[in-house]
Amino acid sequence: MTFHQTPKVPLDTAEHPITAYLTRLLDEVSKQNDGAVADYIPELAKADPEDLAIAITTVDGQTYAVGTVDREFTIQSVSKPFMYGYALREHGLERVLKQVGVEPTGDPFNSIVLNNENNRPFNPMVNAGAIATSELLIGATREEKIAAQMDLYEGFAGRKLSVDQAVYASESETGNRNRAIAYMMLNSGMIEGPTEAVLDLYFRQCSILVNPIDLSVMAATLAAHGRNPLTGRVMLTPGQTSDVLSVMATCGMYDYAGQWMFDVGLPAKSGVAGSVVAVIPGQLGIAVYSPKLDAVGNSVRGIQVCKRISDDLGLHAYKDRTDTLGIVRRSYRAGDVRSHRIRSEADMKMLTEIGAGVAITEIQGPLFFGSAEKLLRHVLAEAETAEAMILDFRRATYADKAAVALLSGLPxxxxxKGCRLIVTGLVDESGMAFLADDFFQSSKDGLCEIVGQIDQALEAQENRLLQQAGAGPDTPRLSLREMDLFAGLSAEDFAVLEPAISTFQYAKGDKILSEGEEGRAIYLVAKGEVTVTGQTLNGAHSFASIGPGQTFGEMALMDGGKRSATVVAKSDAMVYALSVEEVFRLSQDRPRIEPTLLRNLVRNLSVRLRSANERIRHLD
Amino acid sequence: MTFHQTPKVPLDTAEHPITAYLTRLLDEVSKQNDGAVADYIPELAKADPEDLAIAITTVDGQTYAVGTVDREFTIQSVSKPFMYGYALREHGLERVLKQVGVEPTGDPFNSIVLNNENNRPFNPMVNAGAIATSELLIGATREEKIAAQMDLYEGFAGRKLSVDQAVYASESETGNRNRAIAYMMLNSGMIEGPTEAVLDLYFRQCSILVNPIDLSVMAATLAAHGRNPLTGRVMLTPGQTSDVLSVMATCGMYDYAGQWMFDVGLPAKSGVAGSVVAVIPGQLGIAVYSPKLDAVGNSVRGIQVCKRISDDLGLHAYKDRTDTLGIVRRSYRAGDVRSHRIRSEADMKMLTEIGAGVAITEIQGPLFFGSAEKLLRHVLAEAETAEAMILDFRRATYADKAAVALLSGLPxxxxxKGCRLIVTGLVDESGMAFLADDFFQSSKDGLCEIVGQIDQALEAQENRLLQQAGAGPDTPRLSLREMDLFAGLSAEDFAVLEPAISTFQYAKGDKILSEGEEGRAIYLVAKGEVTVTGQTLNGAHSFASIGPGQTFGEMALMDGGKRSATVVAKSDAMVYALSVEEVFRLSQDRPRIEPTLLRNLVRNLSVRLRSANERIRHLD
Structure with a gap:
């Protein structure tokens, strides 16, 4: 038995639960001996009836495969959905529907019956429909058409493919029933002919050689909404992919469709060489190869494996995996969670009291109708008691058009309702582009505000709340005497300390302290704001913003060690600097200076620590 | 136009995007005038052809509805899938399959054709199959059977229902084709009869009166895996629900099934009174009412509305919403994120260096095959460089059997691989019970450890790492002199301070400080551990655990204010208490005592603040 695996993760295949499961399944199913190898084409009858392989490929390209996974065989009818996808892509649905319908038929795959209302073949999964579809290959010459055909299958499989010349010749020699079908369609005007040229392309298409892993990658491309997970090449749009899967769901298994939907519940296609592919949209593609067929023309073991996998792995279409409830990641009020802005004790206390009017909602996961409806309901309920709402989309993975329709009217x-909306974390990228566009438009119309990061938005709302409460953080310039650090100093002590303090002006963006420097002074912000930044595993990160009245670099007072972070002026700023050496010198004569400063620091650090712990509790 | 809405959220319906959308849709569709009211039963012909209503109910019971939503009409064929669900529930699939198949038929709904292989009606959505299903109603008398019938439909609708006696009489008088079907089945042994009794139940079933909102709730019950979202009553198991939806998908729209799957892609059922229901598993139920029918017997506007809703809201079965990528919420190492345990500066530094060998993975959302495979791959890759792995399931919403199969072998x-597994946040309830059972079994076998909270597990791993590094936190008992708080005190100063310190013993669970008390002393843990707890919005919360060498209640030194939290002994503990009054008294003669203690406090608070900020960065 051969194991095959795309080596993304070094796995001991024998003990990996997925390969172990597939191996057990393979052993069990190999005991099933019903059915017979197809013999309507002599070449097909040469297949080894004992061959059996199962391959699974995920939408991000991980393959698990067991059995005779290197065996190549002709793709046969499994080629049909992919050629149908080609036709939709190159000609559009309207044009294609003129040539072939989408209705299941109770008749066998090689039925000669056309829909008597409109002469169309019933669907592209029966031979008639597939032949009509093959005629839609684009090219001025046979060579160009063949190149387009190979490009299609190679694009889905993610590697170069070849044609089994013996089967191709055999199909052509013995394909008289298909000739009859083609002439019927020529007669009814469904194909333009010449029939031999169309049939040649169709026989060649059926004779392309694939192995089970190729088929699982092809199925995974449909599961990944048309994008090949190995190569990244986009083969179909999501809409075209959905159309292909719909036809596979109702017509892919011939006159076994109802039972298949009931038992397996997956869009699938079988081929007469003994392969079956099934697609689990958003998750994976499955391929099974075993040449013995049942009376309908489906692989006996292939069907058995699909039934078992669907059941064991819970993949049935109506075993739903939709999660609409997790869309709101966190919801809280500005009274409970602080921004990183370091504020005075009084301001922090004030925010706890007045912050309840600002609601923050963090969104996570995909926005589709069900989850967008939940979100909308949550936001509207929150808005009843909020004057401002921050909606953070940083963790939203995509918004489909229904979500865009539901949410774009939110501003x-x-x-x-008298609630101002601030939108954060929106990126104008792939899945979120349409919603971002709509919100940007609304912001131009003054209906909402777009801010990059949630923390910035929260800080701005805090500032607004404090200003409204008359405690504004933008107090013009704080005098030295107003600094929390000097609270409790006697007038005499302050008079002694004051000359040791220097005043500095910084322009926005100026570096004030650098990580690793010797710390010789303690700083206080008089006006403007500064940002504390540092390196983390994920690159530079802003730790805190510090406004008027607040201290930084205070650890210099302890040990004069190295600066642990870099501080940059966030706006034009005025900063007081107090030499630590001077503090110690002056404290010799005036013993209350040092303990008073230290007490103020302890109090300040305690408040900040409590705020940080509060934040952790809400984040956790 | 009437608006109707379950008033969970006070919404101005006119401007709510969903009702606004439904209203626009209603207006557009009302221009469609094709089709004719059914007249094969005289009573049905009395319906107002202009009636039009659309109702949507979510899986958590929010209804949006527009149009003639209060109009009652007879349920007709929309009753069939629910009775099929009853049969599956009461008799099991095997028994039911003997009486009726699951294969679509190209024939009309009132076809008299039975499957000639086994004499069964093709499926329970055609009249023959529905009549055969009605015979499966359980009851010793007609009254008992009627009671069971009403209980079924009332259970799905979530309210009391009645029967339209005029339609019932009319069905019975004119239902000769159905009589023929019943006699055909009696003849072939598919029903036992007497036919009039079976037909009476069937005619009565078709004559039950519902309004569009009832139907949307019934559909939402199927969307919610069989649980009525209004009443919480479980009508079907998820497996029975999936079987019902499968038959609706292939047979629900008669000979329009392929086009329906292509255009709408939802399990659905139509009724001859003009209603259509469609189900979006995991999201919502849809009902449309408009009496004018097309040639096949489906409501013309009903189909149009379903097409539009499916397209506009992205509800097509193959417009996939599965999200496998978000399963790993956060992944980090113990070197980067600290537990809430307060530790000495030296221990914290040590953990940064040696913590990389402990990997933490937090899981969120539903575990099914696709997401469990991603998680498994992530865990195996992490295990390559970790000696221990904490897997936190607190935010996992459920694990289906495939996920259980994939993950139960992880220990x-x-x-x-030499990586020990610690599982946290597992609850033995509903969706997670099977996985929890398997992990509990593994823990009994010594293959993994089960810990309640992630923070506990992380703290234990930190302790282990520190012990391995010889810096163990479980140092037997710290003498006063070893306390960080007294570092840098001269021997003389310490000798003066020591008599002011008392020693207390606490048993596990004892309360040491209470929130709101006057703060008169500062505490130090000599041995054991204490926990700081307090009330938050979400109830009591443990803020930090404090071990030997660490301080609590230090704010008493500042202002003697009230305690801001409650402290409880987490284990048997020995605690030193230092009277703040004494510190101040002694500092008068020995001026270095106060500033030295304060400097130590500032350093300690700074370290804790930095660790808290670090944690916030990683959590964020």
């Missing part, structure tokens, strides 16, 4: 809706 | 797999 207007909230404005009508 | 063994990781043990084989």
């Amino acid at each position: 207007m809706l909230l404005a009508g | 063994m797999l990781l043990a084989g």
